[in-house]
Amino acid sequence: MNKKIQLDQNGLVPAIAQHAETSEILMMGYMNPSSLSRTVESGEVWFYSRSRSELWHKGETSGNFLRTKDIIVDCDGDTLLLKVIPDGPACHTGAQSCFSELLSDYEFEDFDKGSNVIEELFAVIQDRKLTSINESYTSKLISDGIERISQKIIEEAGEVAIAAVTRNHQETSEEISDLLYHTLVLLSAMDMNPEEVWKVLRNRRS
Secondary structure: OOOOOOOOOOOOEEEEEEEOOOOOEEEEEEEOHHHHHHHHHHOEOEEEEOOOOEEEEOOOOOOOOEEEEEEEEOOOOOOEEEEEEEOOOOOOOOOOOOOOOOOOOOOOOOOOOOOHHHHHHHHHHHHHHHOOOOOOHHHHHHHHOHHHHHHHHHHHHHHHHHHHHOOOHHHHHHHHHHHHHHHHHHHHHOOOOHHHHHHHHHHHHO
């Protein structure tokens, strides 16, 4: 019987990387179904970056890849343990492990991001960009280019306005959903992510 992995409200599951030989805890990240699939297929760890809203091949920039030996699911199915062999320091600071500071005085930092469903949808769009699927509308739209995506946004904005004039709540919701989707596709095609938009909105809010 296959073990079911429990995703959180953001469509993610925590993943702890542990040195397969020394048992040292190296780092903790998040995975979504696409990053876990790539990890299993490639033998190297892929995470999902919440800050960039995209898949993240650990070590792609630094060369410090994490080579997967085993993947273990906890008893509740809501956390993964990655047994790995690191090619170098696991932490971006150059430390062997991300867990190197003893907790003394502390404070919490607010986590302020957009609607969860937008982040989840953008993750799917990013995956379609990286792995083009012939029957995927998203893959085709991205391959058609920014001009075509922009044209679709203009069309969808007009349909939102028309639906709103008719005072049809259901139709307006559907048309706004189409507009948001195509806007996310445009962000992906331009190598941007929703967090750049959230930052502007936060500044305007204040």
